[in-house]
Each structure stands twice: as structure tokens, then as C-alpha cells.
Amino acid sequence: MILQGENVLKQYHHNGGLINALNNVSFKVNKGDFVTVTGPSGSGKSTLLLSIFGLIRLTSGTIIFDGKRIDNISDRKLTDVRKKSVGYILQSFALVPYLTTIQNVMIPLALEKIPKKEQYKRAAAILDYVGLSDRMEHLPRELSAGQQQRVAIARSIVHRPQIIMADEPTGNLDPSLSLEILDFLKKINRDNKITIMMVTHSPVAAEYGTLKLHLNEGKIVESSKVKLYSPELLNN
Amino acid sequence: MTISKLVLIELWKRKSQLITGLLAITLGISVIVAIQSISVVSEQNVARNLDNLGANILVLPQAASIDDYYTSDIDAPTLPMDYVERILTSTIAGVDNMSPKLTRRVKVGDQSVVLTGIQPKSEIASKPLWQSSGLTGAEIKAACAPTQSDNKSHGLEDEKLKRKAIDTLNYNDCLAGSQVAKRLKLNVNGQIKIMNKEFRVVKILPETGTVDDDRIFANLKDVQTLLGIENQVSAIEIMGCCNAISDGLLGKLRNILPDTRVTTIGQIVSTQIETNQLMKKVTLVMLIIIFFVGGISIGNYIWANVNERKREIGILRMMGAERGTIYEMFLLKSLILGIVGGALGYVFGTLAGVILGPYLAGIVVKPLYLYLLWSILLSVAISLTGSLIPTYLAAKFDPHSNLQED
Known part of the structure; x- marks a missing residue:
């Protein structure tokens, strides 16, 4: 198991009252899982995704990542966990507008203070992997939406994270581009054994999950695990 | 890619903002250097003449x-x-x-x-x-x-x-x-x-x-x-x-x-003392004004830059940038502004002194090279002081709320 949440609670103060954005949520994610989190707007999907690695601080509950508790560690240590082990993909791509494609991809490596030559080598290889080796010196505004999201995906995996947290990664894309990106995420998941946790509105995207969590009013109301059959079993 | 390269790229890509940010501090340093260039040479001339008169x-x-x-x-x-x-x-x-x-x-x-x-x-x-x-x-x-x-x-x-x-x-x-x-x-x-x-x-x-x-x-x-x-x-x-x-x-x-x-x-000594003291007071007053005006101007520029880049700060924090990295980004930027502003201020101020000196004070003003160092140090001090609060606030931003900015 790579990630586990126990009685995760996130409360907000609103108009003098308390709102439970996450209401004692518990989940378990195995290494290599492709987790999809679905639910209506305001159900707590994004809050769950962002709170796991401390972008939103929990009110209470326990988060265990890679065998270590991370809900009660300092901001500095949580930042370090994000830097080394987590890749983020957001709906709006979140690229730095004045940096070229390859410079954007090199950011996580720069934060880890990896030597410049190594940064360039790894970023170029990843851009080749996502099919953007001919767009390395382009600025984000010179790329299509699908290309921008592929840059964001490249940036999320360049530092070889253990898990990718994707918040509506296809939300800004048309259906054909969405499928392209989802297929690509699946490829990353299978090829690199990187765990993916993806929040989505789309039922089509949700079908990509091997573990499907459905949230409503801050609670997991449905959880289903897709059984993966090995080729040997299928042949039998 | 390094943080310093990121800062340089950002500065270069937003040149018009850079010029606006530099304007106040460059003008301020120019004024001080021009006044000092003229007054120092003037004081030295009078002092030399006075010394040549003999015992005083x-x-x-x-x-x-x-x-x-x-x-x-x-x-x-x-x-x-x-x-x-x-x-x-x-x-x-x-x-x-x-x-x-x-x-x-x-x-x-x-x-x-x-x-x-x-x-x-x-x-x-x-x-x-x-x-x-x-x-x-x-x-x-x-x-x-x-x-x-x-x-x-x-x-x-x-x-x-x-x-x-x-x-x-x-x-x-x-x-x-x-x-x-x-x-x-x-x-x-x-x-x-x-x-x-x-x-x-x-x-x-x-x-x-x-x-x-x-x-x-x-x-x-x-x-x-x-x-x-x-x-x-x-x-x-x-x-x-x-x-x-x-x-x-x-x-x-x-x-x-x-x-x-x-x-x-002789009256000449006391007159010279009064002149020297007056010039020192004028320079001090100018220095205080420029410290505040320059500091506020740079602070305002950095604050505007922080607000413009809230989302970028959020992205960096999300990817694992520490608060120290955000400090490094903005303080390095203000350090560069300070160095460039100080150097430009020295050049313009010296030019003003050299050109205006003969007309205003009837003296030939030569560049005071030591003032280049002082100009840069003063400008950097003003720039860093002015940037401290905006940078502190930038580092304290909640990454999550900044990610939602659009």
C-alpha cells in the first residue's frame, strides 16, 4: 500500500457554521493503482486531492504515505515529500507563462537542485516520451491545449514521482483530446508503475480507474475495485 | 534551470515593467550622485584654496x-x-x-x-x-x-x-x-x-x-x-x-x-564650514526622501509583481518549492534591481554633475569612482528594504488558494 487515509476530516467555517468538506473519509491505495475520484460539484473531490499532501491542511485524520504518517509533519517536510514523490496535474495546465516548454519541465528538477546538464537530458527525454520533442523551445501560449496538458504531464513525471495527483486533467479539453490525455495517463501508470489519483467529472474518465471512489457531501459513498486479470488467467 | 535563471528570464520577458520599477530608484540615486559630485569637488576646491592660504x-x-x-x-x-x-x-x-x-x-x-x-x-x-x-x-x-x-x-x-x-x-x-x-x-x-x-x-x-x-x-x-x-x-x-x-x-x-x-x-573658514554643513544636510534630506520614495516605489513594484505571479507562486509551492525559494526569487530580483538601479543612477548622476557642474557651481566635476560602489550599496539597501514586506507576504501565501486564481 502506498497511500492510506483514515477518518480524514476537513471542516470550513462558513457564515458562522461549520461545513464538513471531508467527513471522516477513509481509503487505501496500492502502488500502481489508477484511482479515479468522482462526485458532484462541492462533494469534496478536489479538497481530498489537495489535502493529502498538505496543500490544504486537514482538521483531523491520518494520512500515511509510503509507510510514513504525513498529516502531522511540518510544512517544510511536507514540501519535501511533494518535491520528491508527488507530481501534480491541474485542469488549467499551470505552466509558467514566460518559460519555454523544456524550462517548464525542468522546474521540478531545479527545485531538487539536480545539475543543469542532467536536468536538460531528463526533460528532453520526457518531452520526447510525450511527443513534444519538436516543441521544446516554444512558450505555452504557442502550444495547443492538448500540447500544454502534455507539457504539464511531462513536468509531473520528470522527477520520477511515486504518485501523480491529477485534478480534472481533461476538464479544459475537447472529448478527443481528453481521450488522448487519459490514454497517456494510463500509459504512464502501466509503463512506470506510477500511482495516479485523478479527480474527474467525466464518467468516461472515471472508467480508466482501477479503484473508483465516489464522493458525496464529503463522504465516500461508493468504492469499487476493478479486478485486473493476468494474461495467464485470460488465456485459461 | 536554476532559481536565479528563472528570475533573470522573468525580468527579461517583462522589460517594460522592469524599466518602470527602476525609474524611481535610478532617478533618486542620480540626484544624490549629482549633488554629491558637485558638492564634493566644490568642497575640495574651497578646502584646497583655504589650506593654501595658510594657518586658519x-x-x-x-x-x-x-x-x-x-x-x-x-x-x-x-x-x-x-x-x-x-x-x-x-x-x-x-x-x-x-x-x-x-x-x-x-x-x-x-x-x-x-x-x-x-x-x-x-x-x-x-x-x-x-x-x-x-x-x-x-x-x-x-x-x-x-x-x-x-x-x-x-x-x-x-x-x-x-x-x-x-x-x-x-x-x-x-x-x-x-x-x-x-x-x-x-x-x-x-x-x-x-x-x-x-x-x-x-x-x-x-x-x-x-x-x-x-x-x-x-x-x-x-x-x-x-x-x-x-x-x-x-x-x-x-x-x-x-x-x-x-x-x-x-x-x-x-x-x-x-x-x-x-x-x-577669517570668516572664510566659518563660511566654508557652513557651506559644507548645508551640503551635508541637503544630501541627508535627499537621502531620507529617496530612501522612502525609492523603497516604497520598489516595494510597490514587487507587490504588483507578487500579485501578478500569485498563481506561479502557487504552482511552485505545489511542486515542492520551499518558502525560502520564494524569498530567494523576489529578493534576488530586488537585488538585481538595486544593482542595476544603482549603477544607472551613478552613470546618470555623474553625467549630470559633469555637465551641470561648470554651469551651476563654476567647477569642473570629474567622476567619483568610489561613488559607484556607494550608489550600488545604497540602491541595493533601498531595494531590499522595500521588497521585504511583499516578499514575506508572497512566501506566506496559501498555495492552494493561489492555484485557484485565474
Whole structure:
């Protein structure tokens, strides 16, 4: 198991009252899982995704990542966990507008203070992997939406994270581009054994999950695990 | 990719904002450098001219008046010769030369003349007009501003270093002022009898237009013995460095010579002091204004930049950038702004000084290279101070809320 949440609670103060954005949520994610989190707007999907690695601080509950508790560690240590082990993909791509494609991809490596030559080598290889080796010196505004999201995906995996947290990664894309990106995420998941946790509105995207969590009013109301059959079993 | 490269790329991609951010600090530094370039050279010119006039501080016995100094009556008060040693052994800076002298009105035949005992080396050093008559000797050391390394960088020649003091004025030799020589019909190598003692006239001094023209100068020791006033002097004339006088040299002398009157000779010194102090005050006021205006301007620019880049800050924090990295990003940016603003301010200010100096102050202003360093340091200090609060707030931003900004 790579990630586990126990009685995760996130409360907000609103108009003098308390709102439970996450209401004692518990989940378990195995290494290599492709987790999809679905639910209506305001159900707590994004809050769950962002709170796991401390972008939103929990009110209470326990988060265990890679065998270590991370809900009660300092901001500095949580930042370090994000830097080394987590890749983020957001709906709006979140690229730095004045940096070229390859410079954007090199950011996580720069934060880890990896030597410049190594940064360039790894970023170029990843851009080749996502099919953007001919767009390395382009600025984000010179790329299509699908290309921008592929840059964001490249940036999320360049530092070889253990898990990718994707918040509506296809939300800004048309259906054909969405499928392209989802297929690509699946490829990353299978090829690199990187765990993916993806929040989505789309039922089509949700079908990509091997573990499907459905949230409503801050609670997991449905959880289903897709059984993966090995080729040997299928042949039998 | 490094954080510093990211900062440089961001600066380069937003050049128009960079120019706006630099404007206030560059103008501010320019104004200070221009004022300082003109005033420093002006002060140095006046100080040099003043130093060339000779002694500018007078130490008199407590009971003596300036009239006593000039009339040199027979009963005029005196002060101990030891006071010269006291000044010499003190740590007071800015005393370039001291001329102790004993002056008395005496009769030569039926004529009344003023006999002044002097220490030749120090006396001639303080009398530039005498030096033009060829009274030169060993080099004297000057402690005044133009000898200091920082002022040498201004390109100012130290006139005093070129002055030479006469080595000796032998016992029984004397120098005669131009008027007294005419009155007593004295010639070089001629003899004059003062109080039954024969003196040889070794030099007729050039006309100076001062009381010196009516005086006969002999060796101080000789005069003290002749007048029977051993180890006493009427006055100590001091060549004080003009800048040191501005910095309170008179007060320091009064502290170590409490039972004396220490005064400056001539209005010019006090005028110069007032001018120097006024220029310092003007510069200080400008400095305070520029510190606030420049700091607020840079702070405002950085704050606008922080707000514009909230989302970027959120992205970086999400990817694992520590708060320190955000500090590094914005403080490095303001450091670069400070360095560039300071350097540009120095260039524009120096150009303004060089161009305007001859028109405004009638002086030729040369670049003060040391001010490049000061300009950059000041500009960096202003820039960093102005950026501290916006940077602190940027580092404290909640990454999650910034990610939602669009």
C-alpha cells in the first residue's frame, strides 16, 4: 500500500457554521493503482486531492504515505515529500507563462537542485516520451491545449514521482483530446508503475480507474475495485 | 534551470515593467550622485584654496584678545611652549602644521618694530606667499583631505605636499618683512641690532599685505632668550584641515587646551564650514526622501509583481518549492534591481554633475569612482528594504488558494 487515509476530516467555517468538506473519509491505495475520484460539484473531490499532501491542511485524520504518517509533519517536510514523490496535474495546465516548454519541465528538477546538464537530458527525454520533442523551445501560449496538458504531464513525471495527483486533467479539453490525455495517463501508470489519483467529472474518465471512489457531501459513498486479470488467467 | 535563471528570464520577458520599477530608484540615486559630485569637488576646491592660504586656527592664551595678537604689546599674555607637544601627542586628526610664535613690539633705534620668534620649518610651511620667494626646504606631511586615498581618487593634487619648509633659521639670522625692510632700509646680508643683539638679514620677504610685512622674524629660541620669556609663546597658528574643522576640530583642541582661546582666522573658514554643513544636510534630506520614495516605489513594484505571479507562486509551492525559494526569487530580483538601479543612477548622476557642474557651481566635476560602489550599496539597501514586506507576504501565501486564481 502506498497511500492510506483514515477518518480524514476537513471542516470550513462558513457564515458562522461549520461545513464538513471531508467527513471522516477513509481509503487505501496500492502502488500502481489508477484511482479515479468522482462526485458532484462541492462533494469534496478536489479538497481530498489537495489535502493529502498538505496543500490544504486537514482538521483531523491520518494520512500515511509510503509507510510514513504525513498529516502531522511540518510544512517544510511536507514540501519535501511533494518535491520528491508527488507530481501534480491541474485542469488549467499551470505552466509558467514566460518559460519555454523544456524550462517548464525542468522546474521540478531545479527545485531538487539536480545539475543543469542532467536536468536538460531528463526533460528532453520526457518531452520526447510525450511527443513534444519538436516543441521544446516554444512558450505555452504557442502550444495547443492538448500540447500544454502534455507539457504539464511531462513536468509531473520528470522527477520520477511515486504518485501523480491529477485534478480534472481533461476538464479544459475537447472529448478527443481528453481521450488522448487519459490514454497517456494510463500509459504512464502501466509503463512506470506510477500511482495516479485523478479527480474527474467525466464518467468516461472515471472508467480508466482501477479503484473508483465516489464522493458525496464529503463522504465516500461508493468504492469499487476493478479486478485486473493476468494474461495467464485470460488465456485459461 | 536554476532559481536565479528563472528570475533573470522573468525580468527579461517583462522589460517594460522592469524599466518602470527602476525609474524611481535610478532617478533618486542620480540626484544624490549629482549633488554629491558637485558638492564634493566644490568642497575640495574651497578646502584646497583655504589650506593654501595658510594657518586658519589660532590658539591664544585665555586672557589674550585678537588685538593682542596683532599689536603684540610688551605685556601681552603668553602660553606654555609645552602646548605644542600636547597637540602633537594627541590623536586629533586634521592638524596639518603648527607654528608657535612669540611676538613682542621692540625698538630698533627710534623705530618701533614687531619682533616675532618662529620655528622655521613649521612657519614657512604655513606661508605659501613666502614660499614663492624661494624659502623652501624639507617636505612636510599633510593630514588634510586631499592626501587621503578617497580624495586622491577625486584627482585632487595636494598643494601642501608640493610646499617645502625652510630647514633652518640660524641663531642671529632674521627675515625682514617688506615694509619694515623699506622703513629700516634693510638689505639682504645686512645687519640689524635688536635689543643690543646683532642679527643678519638673510632674506627680505615678499609683500603679503598682512601684518607680516611689518615684522622681523628670528629663531623662536633666540627671541625667547632675547626677551627673557623662556618656553613661552604668544600664539600657536595651526593649519587645520578644512574638513576636520567642519567635523569639530576646534572643540577637540579646546578639550586638550582648556585654558586657551581657540579660534578660527577669517570668516572664510566659518563660511566654508557652513557651506559644507548645508551640503551635508541637503544630501541627508535627499537621502531620507529617496530612501522612502525609492523603497516604497520598489516595494510597490514587487507587490504588483507578487500579485501578478500569485498563481506561479502557487504552482511552485505545489511542486515542492520551499518558502525560502520564494524569498530567494523576489529578493534576488530586488537585488538585481538595486544593482542595476544603482549603477544607472551613478552613470546618470555623474553625467549630470559633469555637465551641470561648470554651469551651476563654476567647477569642473570629474567622476567619483568610489561613488559607484556607494550608489550600488545604497540602491541595493533601498531595494531590499522595500521588497521585504511583499516578499514575506508572497512566501506566506496559501498555495492552494493561489492555484485557484485565474
